[in-house]
Amino acid sequence: MAARHRDGAGAEAIAAELGRTANSVRYKLYDLGLGPFPGPNTTPAPLVRTPAYTMEDLRKVHPNSHKPWEPEDDERLARRAAEGATVTELMAEFGRNEGAITSRLGRVRPPAQA
Incomplete structure (x- = not known):
């Protein structure tokens, strides 16, 4: 994880590779001293929901x-x-x-x- 992070991979890419959630990767990077605390200011923008029908x-x-x-x-x-x-x-x-x-x-x- 640390090596992929140092290579420039984002939390989402690392999470996909490891079968984890992006937030779990962010917290682990924080624990390793490699990233900021994944608090409310670092959460991704909410998904835009589109209705299934019109x-x-x-x-x-x-x-x-x-x-x-x-x-x-x-x-x-x-x-x-x-x-x-x-x-x-x-x-x-x-x-x-x-x-x-x-x-x-x-x-x-x-x-x-x-």
């Missing part, structure tokens, strides 16, 4: 994904559920995923019986 991707499958529910939608959802429509049928009808349908079903009131 809203456009979601709406190709579920056209109303993440759109607000209208009061009319709530009434129709409650009525259709009371009529015995399955979650799969409701997903197709409302253009929303299973989680959106089941979550909303827990919030809407069944229609009043005539």
Whole structure:
């Protein structure tokens, strides 16, 4: 490790070669007197997270994904559920995923019986 460090290899490269984490290499280099204390000022910048999908991707499958529910939608959802429509049928009808349908079903009131 010391030789690779003196040759100019960074903690990430040494870590990959040794099957260790970059932080464990930084701490070992510090212990050996070969590097600064790996405190908060020496941590690498956080990774930029990119979403696995876009809203456009979601709406190709579920056209109303993440759109607000209208009061009319709530009434129709409650009525259709009371009529015995399955979650799969409701997903197709409302253009929303299973989680959106089941979550909303827990919030809407069944229609009043005539």
